[in-house]
Amino acid sequence: MSPVKKMADLRGFNISPMQWLCVQLLFFVVGIKLMVQGSEAGARGSVDALETFHHGYDQKLEVSSARHPRGGWGVRRRFVQGGADIEESYSRTWRSVFRDGAEFGDNTVMVVSLDGTGDYRSVQSAVDQVPDGNTRRVTVYITSGVYEEKVIIPITKPFITLQGEGRNRTVITWNDTADAAGTLMSASVVVKADHFIARDISFKNSAGPPVPTRVNMQAAAFRISGDMAFLYGCNFFGYQDTLYDHEGRHYYYRCLIEGSEDFIFGVARSLFERCWLHSIAEDGRGALVAQGKYYPGSIMGTSGYSFVSCIITGTGRPWLGRAWGQYSTVVYSFCEMDADIIPEGWYDWGLPERARTAYVGQYRCTGRGANTTGRVPWARELTDGEAQPFLSIQFIDGPW
Incomplete structure (x- = not known):
């Protein structure tokens, strides 16, 4: 059983919030040690670069909020x-989802890990296992690494949470453009289902900057078309049309959105x-x-x-x-x-x-x-x- 899976199972015991925090920190340290000893050197370089970049964001945001x-x-x-x-706006109702680890409780947790120590090696494989018509919160816990894949959460699979190990450590990236897939499907991650939650993940489109003389260069990192979505502590990286905030009602809290043109767009x-x-x-x-x-x-x-x-x-x-x-x-x-x-x-x-x-x-x-x-x-x-x-x-x- 993977360290992350054990951590999820421990959450079911009646322990205090402080005890649970200590457990989380323990497994985080163990997980980082295992990752360093593993075969993820390339991915580690990418996420370390993100971590350095985002440290400045945290400092700047706190200064701005104080003003x-x-x-x-x-x-x-x-x-x-x-x-x-x-x-x-960050209400007690939404805060409790993460503070109390409500997504771990009695709900389903599936662990994704590039090194095979989890339940699945790809995010899409885990999503595919969620039954159609799902009515309970299902957490897909994605361990550190750069996941080069396109992820689609269909309208038939609501109540899915994508939980990373850190916004600068868990990265999902793909390289489609509107020229190849159309604007709607150019996104690296496409969410069509309601009641979606994401936390502590980077979503990226690696297609590169658009060429001024060419059309159909939109390249979204993330598209959300479902209703009542909550995205907390996530990064969105791209150039043209990074975040396709397509349809529905959504709440973004402490997120970074980066791009060059119309990089937040939708209806x-x-x-x-x-x-x-x-x-x-x-x-x-x-x-x-x-x-x-x-x-x-x-x-x-x-x-x-x-x-x-x-x-x-x-x-x-x-x-x-x-x-x-x-x-x-x-x-x-x-x-x-x-x-x-x-x-x-x-x-x-x-x-x-x-x-x-x-x-x-x-x-x-x-x-x-x-x-x-x-x-x-x-x-x-x-x-x-x-x-x-x-x-x-x-x-x-x-x-x-």
Whole structure:
């Protein structure tokens, strides 16, 4: 039995949270020792590079969070509008999924390991074993390593958790592009099922930067089309169209999304909290977001993106967003914009009618990119009342 499997089994005993933490640390140290002694030298080099990169993110995020009037993790915060209290979006309901190890409890745990010490050698093999119509949480525990495979979770397999051993240690990567597979299926990981959870994993598309003279160069690292998904502590690496936030309601917490053009795009309704958006655009090109709300309705309707207490960094002079849809909805709140954002901020896709119907803007953002001088006239500087619907989990009808 693998060390990870033993760790999962131990979780069923009645031990205190502190005792469980000690058990986790023990098995983590043992696992790392075994990995170093094994045959994963190449993979180890890749994940160490990610770990070094992400250390700077953790430090920067903590500094940024301290600058904003939000309080710490798990506290309540007060906004000016009506003096109403709004809970931290990272609610107790969602926090307990990981803090208490609820996914281990009595639920199914399948261990994936490249060296064969787990139940499966590939992530897809484990996913394939989840029965259609599944109604219980199934955790696919993916040990450290670089998994070069395409993973598809079909609509018939809800309640799957992909749990890595560390966002910089467990990596799933593939190299499809829209030219070869179409935009929908270019993603290295495709999730069509509801109630999906991912934690502590990097998702990557290794196709490389797009060629300016070629079309169909979209290459997503991750696509989510299911409803009520929660992604915590994950990395998304790519160039054009990195994160295909396709459909449904999703919550991203402390995630890193990196790309060059439209690297967060789709028609989902999603809340991004304390995430890092990192532009690797060159030659002054690039856009952070392309949101595709095509139908009118309330601000909190069926589609839109809200970024709360996020960090924006990187190269190029990216747009904050491009109005991919007629009613594109994107709001940045309490974000630190350290990137050299193009002064206009937003682009109407060359269709002036979208400037009349899109709902885009920012609220109490800081940094050199947050200067609203020069913004397009249809971009908003939201008031307290206008911003409030975007600041809590109610934006995505949560907690679920």
